[in-house]
Amino acid sequence: MSAALSEAFLLADPLTLLMAIVLMLLAASVVWWSMAAGTTVAPRASMCLAVANALLAGGLGTDALRGIAPDFVGYWGSDLLAIGAFAALRAGVPAIVGEPLAWRSALAVWLPAVALLALLPYEGDMHWPVRVVHLAMGALVAMSCIDAWRQLRRHVRPALSALLITPLFAVFLLLATRLIESFWQPAQTGDVRQLNEFNVIWLWMTLLISLVLNATMACLIVMRLVLSIHRLTRRDPLTDVYNRRALSEAIATEHAQLQRGRPYALVMIDMDRFKQLNDTLGHAAGDAALCRLIEALKPCVRDVDRLGRLGGEEFCALLPLTDVVGGLLVAERMRANLEESVFVWQGHPWPLTASFGIAEARSDDASADAVLGRADRAMYRAKAQGRNVVQADD
Amino acid sequence: MDLLDAPTLLLVNAVFNGFAAAGWALLAGVFRMAPRASWLMVGAHLSRIAQTTDIGLTEGWPPLAVVAFEESCALAAVCLLALALRRMLRLGRGRRHIALITGLGLLGIGLLFALQQRAGIPRVAAAAVTLLALGAARDVISGAGPGLARWIVSLLVLPYLVLAGLGAVRVAMPAREGAIGAGVGAGVGALWLLLTMAISVSLMALLVWRLVGRVEHLTRRDPMTDTLNRRAIADEVQLLQARRERGHAFALVLLDIDHFKRINDELGHAAGDAALLHVVGIVRGCLREGDRLGRLGGEEFCALLPYTTAEAAAVVAERIRAALQAQPLVWRGHRVVLTASFGVAGGRANDAAGEASLARADEQVYRAKGEGRNRVCVAPTEAFG
Numbered sequence: 110m111s112a113a114l115s116e117a118f119l120l121a122d123p124l125t126l127l128m129a130i131v132l133m134l135l136a137a138s139v140v141w142w143s144m145a146a147g148t149t150v151a152p153r154a155s156m157c158l159a160v161a162n163a164l165l166a167g168g169l170g171t172d173a174l175r176g177i178a179p180d181f182v183g184y185w186g187s188d189l190l191a192i193g194a195f196a197a198l199r200a201g202v203p204a205i206v207g208e209p210l211a212w213r214s215a216l217a218v219w220l221p222a223v224a225l226l227a228l229l230p231y232e233g234d235m236h237w238p239v240r241v242v243h244l245a246m247g248a249l250v251a252m253s254c255i256d257a258w259r260q261l262r263r264h265v266r267p268a269l270s271a272l273l274i275t276p277l278f279a280v281f282l283l284l285a286t287r288l289i290e291s292f293w294q295p296a297q298t299g300d301v302r303q304l305n306e307f308n309v310i311w312l313w314m315t316l317l318i319s320l321v322l323n324a325t326m327a328c329l330i331v332m333r334l335v336l337s338i339h340r341l342t343r344r345d346p347l348t349d350v351y352n353r354r355a356l357s358e359a360i361a362t363e364h365a366q367l368q369r370g371r372p373y374a375l376v377m378i379d380m381d382r383f384k385q386l387n388d389t390l391g392h393a394a395g396d397a398a399l400c401r402l403i404e405a406l407k408p409c410v411r412d413v414d415r416l417g418r419l420g421g422e423e424f425c426a427l428l429p430l431t432d433v434v435g436g437l438l439v440a441e442r443m444r445a446n447l448e449e450s451v452f453v454w455q456g457h458p459w460p461l462t463a464s465f466g467i468a469e470a471r472s473d474d475a476s477a478d479a480v481l482g483r484a485d486r487a488m489y490r491a492k493a494q495g496r497n498v499v500q501a502d503d
Numbered sequence: 504m505d506l507l508d509a510p511t512l513l514l515v516n517a518v519f520n521g522f523a524a525a526g527w528a529l530l531a532g533v534f535r536m537a538p539r540a541s542w543l544m545v546g547a548h549l550s551r552i553a554q555t556t557d558i559g560l561t562e563g564w565p566p567l568a569v570v571a572f573e574e575s576c577a578l579a580a581v582c583l584l585a586l587a588l589r590r591m592l593r594l595g596r597g598r599r600h601i602a603l604i605t606g607l608g609l610l611g612i613g614l615l616f617a618l619q620q621r622a623g624i625p626r627v628a629a630a631a632v633t634l635l636a637l638g639a640a641r642d643v644i645s646g647a648g649p650g651l652a653r654w655i656v657s658l659l660v661l662p663y664l665v666l667a668g669l670g671a672v673r674v675a676m677p678a679r680e681g682a683i684g685a686g687v688g689a690g691v692g693a694l695w696l697l698l699t700m701a702i703s704v705s706l707m708a709l710l711v712w713r714l715v716g717r718v719e720h721l722t723r724r725d726p727m728t729d730t731l732n733r734r735a736i737a738d739e740v741q742l743l744q745a746r747r748e749r750g751h752a753f754a755l756v757l758l759d760i761d762h763f764k765r766i767n768d769e770l771g772h773a774a775g776d777a778a779l780l781h782v783v784g785i786v787r788g789c790l791r792e793g794d795r796l797g798r799l800g801g802e803e804f805c806a807l808l809p810y811t812t813a814e815a816a817a818v819v820a821e822r823i824r825a826a827l828q829a830q831p832l833v834w835r836g837h838r839v840v841l842t843a844s845f846g847v848a849g850g851r852a853n854d855a856a857g858e859a860s861l862a863r864a865d866e867q868v869y870r871a872k873g874e875g876r877n878r879v880c881v882a883p884t885e886a887f888g
Contacts, residue, residue, distance in 0.1 A: 117510070117514060118514060120510075121508070121510070121511040121514055121515075122507070122508030122510075122511045124507075124508075125507045125508040125511040125512060125689070126511055126515065128507060128693075129511070129512060129515040129693070129696060130515075132693065132696065132697060133515075133519070133696075133700060136697060136700050136701060136704070137704070139658075140704050140705070140708055143655055143658060143708075144708060144711070147651070147652045147654070147655040148655075148711075148712055148715060150711055150712070150715050269533075272533070313518075316515065316518065317518075320518075320519070320522050324522070324526050327526075327707065327711070328529070330711065331530070331534060331536070331711060331714065332534075334711065334714040334715060334718060335534060335536070335714070337718050338714070338717055338718055338721060341718065341721040341722060342721065342726075346722070346732070346734075352726065353727075354726070392733075392799070392800065395800075419772070420727075420772070420801075421800070421801050
């Protein structure tokens with residue numbers, strides 16, 4: 110059965126296959142274009158992909174005209190469009206995460222390649238044009254691949270990044286193989302309309318590559334959306350620290366480890382005279398002050414610590430493997446850091462201070478709420494002692 | 504159409520279906536996105552492969568059985584597609600219709616197979632496919648929602664209408680032998696390829712669009728109370744202000760819960776949260792459909808009333824105030840009477856971003872607080888315009 114199947118694949122009519130690919134690319138182009146125009150999903154990246162699909166369709170279409178149309182169109186024009194498609198793809202990759210289009214590096218490959226191809230004669234054995242075309246395409250895919258890897262690594266596990274990057278890498282390998290092959294195999298690119306095994310395999314490969322590239326780009330965009338949803342549900346939009354839900358989860362997880370001999374401490378942080386600041390300088394000033402507060406607190410926490418906003422001007426730091434003495438040190442550093450920081454709003458300087466309450470988890474604490482309550486009470490004692498003070502639960 | 508080769512098109516179709524099935528499986532398995540709809544799509548693509556591709560599955564079968572098998576697969580594919588579409592659009596009802604049509608279709612095919620009526624089988628299948636496709640087209644129109652531009656909805660509907668059209672043609676003249684794929688002209692083959700692509704890809708786009716909707720919702724919502732957050736309120740006020748410049752009035756009602764800090768301190772944060780939700784519930788009940796409610800931060804909320812003057816908004820605010828006072832919060836046996844101070848301001852012309860309206864309403868909240876809380880204060884309306 111498999112022999113019959115592979116024979117069926119090899120006996121495919123090249124022209125029909127070509128038309129089907131062009132049709133598919135044009136459809137993909139329309140979909141990307143409507144994504145760009147009708148929704149707000151990475152519009153620039155979608156537009157680049159619409160252009161890339163259309164260019165590739167054009168490249169294949171003009172390729173089929175070799176021998177009918179002037180060589181200028183069928184050979185050079187076709188290669189120009191095909192490399193252009195990969196250049197558009199490369200330019201669009203950074204835009205998936207909202208970075209500027211990489212059109213400079215895309216042009217830096219496309220222009221020399223096109224200029225070189227204009228100089229090379231398209232006759233006799235086609236070694237050199239084939240090499241230039243595949244080198245350019247390979248370079249562009251490699252750049253996209255490296256770019257996508259860098260972006261992914263910032264946000265997701267290496268395994269998932271590798272999985273998402275694999276298709277791009279496979280396409281790169283394919284193009285590189287074709288380049289290397291041209292050094293020891295006679296060039297076979299001729300008339301795509303001819304029914305020969307090479308042409309048919311080449312067309313199937315093209316079909317697969319276009320499907321894979323489109324699917325990978327769609328996957329990257331989906332990944333970005335999933336990540337931003339994850340982030341939005343766990344982060345406080347103003348200060349970008351953990352929100353209340355995420356912090357509560359983290360504290361509950363830490364509390365579950367308490368019985369296994371992992372102590373932890375909580376530092377409750379409440380900005381002093383925040384209401385007064387809001388009323389005097391306005392809500393916008395209050396927001397800016399909160400951001401300034403976080404800037405001052407962040408250098409004091411380790412990578413394993415979690416800083417979160419409980420609401421309003423109230424924050425909490427979770428310090429794993431820390432006792433009350435360690436918590437005191439951290440809180441004192443935070444307090445001093447904040448006191449030294451300067452906050453000026455539209456020319457009005459405003460001294461920023463906060464009150465800190467520390468509590469250590471005890472083995473008889475039924476839940477994390479008990480620890481939070483003690484930290485909260487310590488913090489209120491700090492407030493009562495005149496603010497800008499660190500108090501530990503006793 | 505002898506330019507194109509039908510078997511080749513069928514192969515491309517099969518390759519695409521296989522690829523799309525893998526793509527949907529990836530969405531369901533790795534991204535855990537709309538898993539049920541995605542697995543339904545995997546099924547739809549696989550049955551299309553079984554139907555159109557001569558992979559030796561039906562080798563040695565009698566021709567009648569082949570026809571029955573292929574038509575059943577085609578029907579199953581469209582049925583699964585229709586079900587996936589419903590899930591994707593989050594439409595609850597109507598699944599029974601799809602099951603009924605498919606069941607009747609399969610029953611008809613079985614019956615005709617038993618009666619050795621070969622010519623009737625494609626007709627029955629095509630009739631069922633037509634009905635399912637029409638239903639799917641209706642689902643897209645009713646389920647797309649107002650967020651999608653009309654031309655995108657038309658693009659989304661088009662493939663289902665073409666599918667229904669193709670089915671109708673086959674009901675009318677089932678002259679061709681074999682299933683939809685095998686043995687028909689290459690033109691129809693190309694059309695099928697395009698249809699398959701259009702449907703699958705548009706569904707993926709729909710899924711992405713739904714994700715985007717969720718991101719937007721999350722960026723505009725206050726997670727605690729599920730009202731608009733401050734950024735979203737600022738956007739909405741700006742929009743209302745733009746309408747104000749064209750002559751449509753609007754008003755803002757700001758409210759600040761009285762002695763909220765006391766609830767937090769005496770009964771704990773959980774009680775504070777419950778109080779906020781209680782207030783939001785009551786305020787929502789007093790607002791009309793087009794009104795929006797948002798949380799400015801802490802215990803401060805803002806209701807946006809389009810096409811409303813400050814006087815009318817003051818009536819709404821008074822109604823909310825009375826409702827709040829009448830319905831105390833019950834928290835673990837504690838009865839807490841919640842009140843709020845209200846500031847009402849109408850939108851004025853020539854107020855660039857509408858921030859001035861918010862500030863004026865804010866001033867009135869402070870006046871209300873100063874005058875003893877639990878009252879409504881209205882900003883003076885402008886003398887002109």
